[in-house]
Amino acid sequence: MKIPLIYNVRSVMQRPISTAFTALGIALVVAVFVAMLALANGFASALTKTGGDDNVLVMRKGADSEMSSGIAKADASIIASFPHVALDGSGKPMVSPETYVVMNIPRVGGDSTAIANVVVRGVSQQAFAVRKNINIVSGKTFGSGQSEICLGSKLVPRYRNTGIGEQIRFAGRDWTVVCHFTAAGSSFESEIWGEAEQFQGAMRGGSGFQSVTFRLKDAAGFEEAKRALTGDQRLQVDAHKESKYYADQSKFLGAMLRFLAIMITSIMSVGAIFGAVNTMYASISSRTPEIAVLLTLGFKPRNVLLSFLAESAVIALIGGVVGCLIALPINGVVTATTNWASFSEIAFAFRITPLLLLQGILFAVVMGVVGGFFPARKASKMPVVQALR
């Protein structure tokens, strides 16, 4: 027969401080676990969301990032004429040849040594259509032939002079901010967009681009398009699926953050488990007569084992819930690090998902069960006669 859970609850209430300390210890481990994985999640999802599945990013052969790539204007036109490129409503190819530069722009509160490298992307109006999820939240896009720029929404609070109508100076010119855009949390939100022709003149010189992005006519036709592009004798290019290109950029740092999270929390969790072991042993030894009575009453040793395991698991569960609550406010907090593939700053938000919370709670329960096992076994194997004395 099962020992009712109310017995455990009442026993726990007998030792409120000890229980609270154990639960809090576990709560802290879970809080660190959830917060660190939220950081890793946020970073990975910002880059993963950047690329579109049916977009193709074309760069020079051998270039490992847009920064080291280069595509001549004539080649960009050749790429636009490929039959694999989707056409928009008016029959124009959905293709965006882009310039790409990383600029050092002063940050709010940053001193002169702080480096804040911001991606400055020269695009055409088509870019807003080729890339899904781009939403202009205020203002309207830059005009042709003007020194006008659009800012990703994550830049706005982090840099100076980012309001609509204000001017930012770089590359020897003043640029008027004419719009802010969002991009579903992706890394485009950390970029400055302007007209490619303006940036070509002001920065790189010449009329070349760094990359060409186009929408596939047939979403599943990436391999075929890639074959056609790389096989074309006139071009020296590589084609990348846009989504994979950006996801790959997050791989290293994402994996490192995850590794760090797991390593730190597993070491912490061993400490917390030891704490639970201590608490459960103490609790059992002070309840020796009770356990003996339970066994005398006819409860099976197995029931006693399960009952104490449940007790430990419940304490840990409470700890897990508290830990999730401690970590929860961090959700959505924006932080920044560098995308080492382009040496540019990428801002992203901590991202706590229901799955992550569930993992945190599960982690807590596992700690409780592991920590409670040996004490619970000891309780179940207690020699009744001796204990009854």
Add this chain to the structure above:
Amino acid sequence: MKYFPLVLSNLRRHRLRTVLTILSVALALFLFASLRTVVTQLEISSQLGAANRMVVQNATAFIFPLPQSYAARLASVPHVTGVTWANWFGGKYGDGKKFFGPFAIDAESYLDIYKNDFIVPPDQKEAFLRERTGVIVGPGLLKYFGWKIGDNVTIQGTIFPGDWTFTIRGTYSLKDPAYGDEQFLFHYDYLYEREKDKISPGWFILRIDDPAQAGVVAKTIDDQFRNSPAPTKTGTEQSFSAGFMTMFGNIQLLLGTIGMAVVFAILLIAANAMLMNQRERTAEVAVLKTVGFTDRTIFSLVIIEAAIIAMTGAVLGIGLAIILPKATNFNAFGFLPGFHVTNGTIMVGAAIALLLSAVSGFTPAYQAARMPVVKALRRVE
């Protein structure tokens, strides 16, 4: 301390509890010391650089080069005693999984300016300088790829496409490990020979005769080029490293917060263990008091017991943090220049252990000392 045996036998009473508590303190301090070491190592990296060296970059963006003609103009700036330049050469070797940053350097002047930091044996240096395709490779990189001096290695360029073959002519030793043992330094001339149209120096490095004049030198240079097509941004090598470190984001805050959580978590565990000990000893304490132990002695007995647990844990934990990275040669995927637990970290760890003893021992010690004897004696069987 004549009551020491008493403390010891108290500790021995619940051996498992004592051991587990010590181990959790040890784990926590190990974690704390390791996290703090990451922060201190990053700080060391951010102060990397000799006080008498300055870096000149393109002010527009660091990826833009500077004209070669600046070399002569920089050399004529007052206080500048040496000029060299380098360029970033993105390259991959083999499957490209291992990241390393080959630099194209103006060989002779570069090795001269860095002669106290990258120590190259004279015969190797001579062999390197003689051969345009020669390269000097850091000992760490040699070991990683299993290269030897004399080997030919082919790197695939990412910025300058194609296959580039180099002959390893030398390696170096470092006085300060922070400069990194994975450098790949080859002749700027070799790059120039193949990429004449595209290449000019990525940045200049200056040696100045008086570090105190760094600000003046920087201003002179930046003013001189302000209205040119390639304006400059000049700073000391240290400010350059510090700027680079800010690119990681706020690691200090992140690791600091985790460290706090870790310390607080063990505090709970240790304090809980001490409270449990004391609760079980009510009767004993009453007996001790009856036979004449003063409140103060009782108080200190408990505090000492807590201190032994915390200190043993601290010694184990911090010791592990010092030994483990050395034994495993851990360098955080090459991100950190070595992993050296500083004296500061040891001191902070010791302070935490002291605090831990005081906080975890105080309540139980106070309770024990203030315990009314008559009431407690009733529990004695």
